[in-house]
Amino acid sequence: MAAELLRESFEIQGRNYDKAGEVSGEIKVILRDLGIEAASLRRLVIVAFEAEMNVVMYARRGTLTLILTEEDVNLEVRDEGPGIPDIELAFKEGYSTASDEMRELGFGFGMGLPNMKKNSDELKVESEVGKGTLVVAKIRLNSNA
Ligand SMILES: Nc1ncnc2c1ncn2[C@@H]1O[C@H](COP(=O)(O)OP(=O)(O)O)[C@@H](O)[C@H]1O
Ligand SMILES: [Mg+2]
Incomplete structure (x- = not known):
């Protein structure tokens, strides 16, 4: 595992549509200022936005943790909410x-999870009905950047 260059957590409030997208917007600025190349940044922001929106729409609250290494950007989004009874179906x-x-x-539109899958190199969803959901995503950075 490559050493961590940055680790930062952000709170996401469920049902707060006024603030929806704020966390992914903040992450975009942080990573852009660090000089992350544009293609990986774009993919990461899509994944972060869709994950954030799912917490806003379906959960009570959540925490998004951003972890940057020299090789990749990782997102861990953990929420307290209803959970997903059928994860395979949710990905359709x-x-x-x-x-x-x-x-x-x-x-x-039912395209959030499919787009998260498309735009990440690794995506894992774990959920417990009645408790909440954990989404872990990895986006590799282009080594020549
Ligand atoms: N964090 C979550 N908590 C509970 N249910 C979720 C969560 N994320 C996704 N889901 C379920 O999976 C479905 C598909 O999610 P997604 O592909 O993002 O589409 P959309 O958000 O447009 O419905 C959602 O409609 C919802 O039923
Ligand atoms: Mg969604």
Whole structure:
């Protein structure tokens, strides 16, 4: 394992649509200022935003931890919420349990988890119904950057 260059945690409030996207926005600025190359940064921000939105939409609260090494960027998003009863189903493109209210706000296309998978090099989802969900993502940095 490569040495950690940075580790920082951020709180995410469930149901707070006014603040939705704030944490992924902060992460984007932090990593951009550190000079992370654009392609990896773009992928990371997509994964962080979708993970953050899922906490906002479905959970009570969550913590997103950003871990940067020389080789990769890692996200650990742990929430307290309803959990995901069928993770395989949740990964199906277009599958969503979003409410009408969420859809009116422009969310709930059922593409969050598929896009997180597409944009990360490793993605792990663990969940306990009634307790919460853990999402762990790894995005490798391009070595020539
Ligand atoms: N953190 C979470 N807690 C509980 N359920 C979740 C969580 N993340 C995803 N889900 C479930 O998985 C489904 C698919 O998620 P996603 O692909 O992001 O699509 P969307 O958010 O547009 O519904 C959600 O509709 C929800 O039922
Ligand atoms: Mg989603």
